[in-house]
Amino acid sequence: MKTRREIRARKALRDRIAYHGIGIGTAFFFLAPFMIGFLASFRPSSESGWPPLPPWPLSGISFDAYRILDGFGSGVWQHTMNSLVVSLGTVVLTVAVSVLAGYGFSRYRFPFKNALFVLIIATLMIPFQSILTPLFIILARLGLNNSLFGLMLVYVTLQLPFSVFMMRNAFDAVPKEIEEAARIDGARDLKLLVRVLLPLVMPGVATVSIFAFLNAWNEFLAALVLLSSNENYTLPVLMMAVRAGRLGAINWGAVQAGVAVMVVPCLIVFLLLQRYYMRGLMAGAVK
Amino acid sequence: MTMSGIASPPPRHRRRKQSGWRGLLYIAPAMALVGVFFILPVLFTIWMSLHKWPLLGKPAWIGFGNYVRIVSDARFLTALGFTAHYTIIVTIAIFAVAFPLAIFVEKQRPLVSAYRTIIFLPVVVGLASASLLWVWLANVDSGLFAPRMQRLGLTSSRINLLADFDTAFLTIIVMVVWKIAGFTMIILLTGLQAIPAELTEAARIDGARRWQRFRYLTLPLMRRTMALALILSVTGSILAFDQFYIMTSGGPQNRMISVVYYIFNQSFVSFNLGYGAALSIALLAILVAISIFQLWLLKVGDERP
Numbered sequence: 001m002k003t004r005r006e007i008r009a010r011k012a013l014r015d016r017i018a019y020h021g022i023g024i025g026t027a028f029f030f031l032a033p034f035m036i037g038f039l040a041s042f043r044p045s046s047e048s049g050w051p052p053l054p055p056w057p058l059s060g061i062s063f064d065a066y067r068i069l070d071g072f073g074s075g076v077w078q079h080t081m082n083s084l085v086v087s088l089g090t091v092v093l094t095v096a097v098s099v100l101a102g103y104g105f106s107r108y109r110f111p112f113k114n115a116l117f118v119l120i121i122a123t124l125m126i127p128f129q130s131i132l133t134p135l136f137i138i139l140a141r142l143g144l145n146n147s148l149f150g151l152m153l154v155y156v157t158l159q160l161p162f163s164v165f166m167m168r169n170a171f172d173a174v175p176k177e178i179e180e181a182a183r184i185d186g187a188r189d190l191k192l193l194v195r196v197l198l199p200l201v202m203p204g205v206a207t208v209s210i211f212a213f214l215n216a217w218n219e220f221l222a223a224l225v226l227l228s229s230n231e232n233y234t235l236p237v238l239m240m241a242v243r244a245g246r247l248g249a250i251n252w253g254a255v256q257a258g259v260a261v262m263v264v265p266c267l268i269v270f271l272l273l274q275r276y277y278m279r280g281l282m283a284g285a286v287k
Numbered sequence: 288m289t290m291s292g293i294a295s296p297p298p299r300h301r302r303r304k305q306s307g308w309r310g311l312l313y314i315a316p317a318m319a320l321v322g323v324f325f326i327l328p329v330l331f332t333i334w335m336s337l338h339k340w341p342l343l344g345k346p347a348w349i350g351f352g353n354y355v356r357i358v359s360d361a362r363f364l365t366a367l368g369f370t371a372h373y374t375i376i377v378t379i380a381i382f383a384v385a386f387p388l389a390i391f392v393e394k395q396r397p398l399v400s401a402y403r404t405i406i407f408l409p410v411v412v413g414l415a416s417a418s419l420l421w422v423w424l425a426n427v428d429s430g431l432f433a434p435r436m437q438r439l440g441l442t443s444s445r446i447n448l449l450a451d452f453d454t455a456f457l458t459i460i461v462m463v464v465w466k467i468a469g470f471t472m473i474i475l476l477t478g479l480q481a482i483p484a485e486l487t488e489a490a491r492i493d494g495a496r497r498w499q500r501f502r503y504l505t506l507p508l509m510r511r512t513m514a515l516a517l518i519l520s521v522t523g524s525i526l527a528f529d530q531f532y533i534m535t536s537g538g539p540q541n542r543m544i545s546v547v548y549y550i551f552n553q554s555f556v557s558f559n560l561g562y563g564a565a566l567s568i569a570l571l572a573i574l575v576a577i578s579i580f581q582l583w584l585l586k587v588g589d590e591r592p
Contacts, residue, residue: 022391023398027405030465034408036431037420051434101317108310116318123325125578127526129547130567133554134331135324157324160317218413220529221547225555236415243419243533252429255419262416270411274404277411281470282477 034263041065041256048253065253069261072254073238074231080261083217083234086148090155090216091209094163097156098208099201102167103193107179117168124161128154132225139226146228154226155216163208166283170204171197207280210273214266235262332564332571340561353565363566366549373456373545374524380464381520385471392472393479403476407469414466418533421462425449425534432458452539459530459543467523471516478512479505511585518581522574546570 039055040048044062070076104110105117128135135154136145144150174197182196198205220236227233239258245251270277336353338346357363392403409417424431427447436442448454482505490500528547531537537544544552550570554563 019396020398023402026388026391027402030406030409030469033420033424033465037423049429051429052431053434053438097316097320101314104310104313108313110308110310113310116314119326120317120321123321125575126325126329126571127522127574129526129528129550130571130574131325131328131332132551133560133563133567134328134335138323138328138331153320154324157320160321164317214411218415220413220415221551225551236413239415239419240533243422252423252426255423259416259420259423263412263420266412266416267408270408271404278473281473 034267037256037259037263041253041260043253045251045253048251048256065251065257068251069242069254069257072241073233076238076258076261078231079233079235079238082148082232083236083262086152086155086223086234087213087216089149089152090159091212093152093156094159094212095205095208098160098163098167099193099198099205101160101164102169102171102201102204103197105164105168106171117164120164121161123157128158129221132222135222136225146226146232148227148232151223151226151234152216154222155212155219159208159212159215162211162280162284166204166208166280167201169283170201174200203276203279206273206276207283210269210277211280213269217262217266329571332567335561335564336568338561340559340564342558342560346561349561353562354569356562357565357569362544363546363549366544366546369542369544370525370527370546373527374521376456377460377463377524378517378520380460381467381471382516384464384468385475385516388468388472389475389479393476403473406472409466410470412466414529415533417462417466418530421458421465422449422534425458449535450539452542455535455538455543459534462534463524463530467520471520474516474519475509475512478509481512482508514581514584517584518578521577521581525570525574525577 036052036055039057040052042061042063043050043057043065044059045064045068047058048065066076073079101120105113139145139147139150139154142150144153178196178200179192182192187196218236219234223234223237224240227237235258239255239262242254242258243250335346337348337350339349339352340346388406392399392406423429425433425448427433427445427450430448432448433442433445437445446454448458486504486508487500490504495503526547527545528551531543531545531548532551535543537548546566547570550563550566553559553566
């Protein structure tokens with residue numbers, strides 16, 4: 001009896017070791033590129049051309065790579081601010097527009113309601129890559145060519161199908177009794193929406209925000225096409241200049257530093273708000 | 288709780304919703320944005336595709352001239368062929384990695400949520416950032432792979448991974464799998480977790496082996512989820528641009544020009560805006576056709592018991 005239990009225990013232990021061996025190996029594969037790039041970005045310029053074997057700085061931590069990165073375009077602060085302004089602006093506008101629309105679709109009846117909702121969702125079928133040229137021309141007509149605000153409006157539009165869908169579902173989940181009670185207390189329309197309902201749909205707002213932020217922060221092609229002057233470039237577009245290098249020589253330290261500046265905010269936002277991100281993903285998957 | 292729910296009539300029967308035009312006011316901003324930045328551009332693209340449209344100067348109506356040109360444009364057909372090739376290979380590669388991963392992280396065990404999170408991390412960074420990171424890792428002198436392989440004695444000299452089509456293609460596939468597999472894994476995971484545990488248990492008691500359970504129980508029940516993951520992978524891959532633009536600039540001998548890359552070159556490098564628009568409509572038609580086919584696939588999945 002005892003031996004059989006021992007055998008079973010040993011087998012369980014062996015299974016566990018095998019499982020976590022595979023797990024740790026896999027985790028290493030997915031994490032290593034980040035770690036290597038991040039560590040390598042702190043190597044002094046004398047080391048930045050070396051292969052990352054090992055990736056960490058050998059002669060003390062240095063910010064050379066970030067200093068060199070700062071020498072491209074209008075300085076890394078300017079471009080980080082551009083990216084931040086566009087991303088945060090996209091978040092604010094997406095939340096405002098999709099909360100209003102979600103509320104409208106959830107609580108009101110009006111002509112062509114279903115057709116309009118389907119129309120918004122159907123834009124998902126059409127890739128924005130195929131309408132970049134007219135977007136470029138329309139923005140120019142509106143006086144918004146080469147403008148961060150114009151880019152922001154495009155990003156907000158791209159977020160709308162997902163965001164309106166999320167917010168409508170969020171409002172659908174709020175019991176109507178709450179609204180009726182608030183209405184009896186004299187709250188109306190926008191005041192009712194902002195004071196009473198908004199706090200109840202906050203999880204939905206968080207989901208919509210995190211997707212809007214990450215997509216706007218990471219977007220490359222539209223920014224490449226729609227921004228034409230150096231000082232307006234967002235980080236991914238700036239990095240094209242770094243990637244091209246100067247006089248045929250690429251400074252890989254600056255590339256690593258640039259990747260770190262672009263990647264770290266995404267990872268932090270995701271790790272902090274993981275729950276809401278996954279909720280959005282599941283909602284999309286189940287739909 | 289349940290009792291009171293039954294006692295009071297469901298609120299939607301009360302018809303307290305306001306009707307009329309006020310609702311339109313709430314959705315007006317969203318509709319305005321979708322109208323100006325989506326529907327108008329789509330119509331505009333169709334209009335432009337019927338013109339010879341230079342950057343400067345007057346557009347000239349040429350009817351279906353641009354579309355006729357597409358059919359005989361060898362470079363576009365090459366781009367189309369390359370995109371199809373890439374889509375098929377990368378989708379197979381993503382599934383081959385993501386499915387075992389989904390099974391691996393399915394059961395709740397210690398550390399599993401940490402594994403899930405780490406595998407998912409590359410998904411939240413941009414494709415542009417990922418491409419930049421990997422173009423460095425794949426660099427012949429300053430990167431990781433070539434010097435590492437040389438040091439391990441696998442290759443006699445440092446090979447330039449990005450200079451040869453096959454190795455460059457392989458590098459991009461590995462990068463994309465690293466970047467996307469976590470996403471597909473989570474989608475597949477939702478499908479796996481939706482399978483009732485009693486079902487698997489019953490099959491086990493009936494003597495079905497692990498492979499049989501997977502083949503005759505898990506796979507059929509995962510049909511819908513797999514169709515969804517397939518849709519997302521296929522449409523995403525057809526629109527690939529960043530990785531080719533950043534990592535190989537179109538690749539050795541321009542053999543890595545994807546469809547979106549080709550449209551980008553026509554519209555914003557050569558400034559053949561009309562022709563670019565016609566190409567966009569062609570791309571759009573392909574994607575809509577694929578979407579319809581995929582929706583049909585989902586429906587077929589539904590009909591199965």
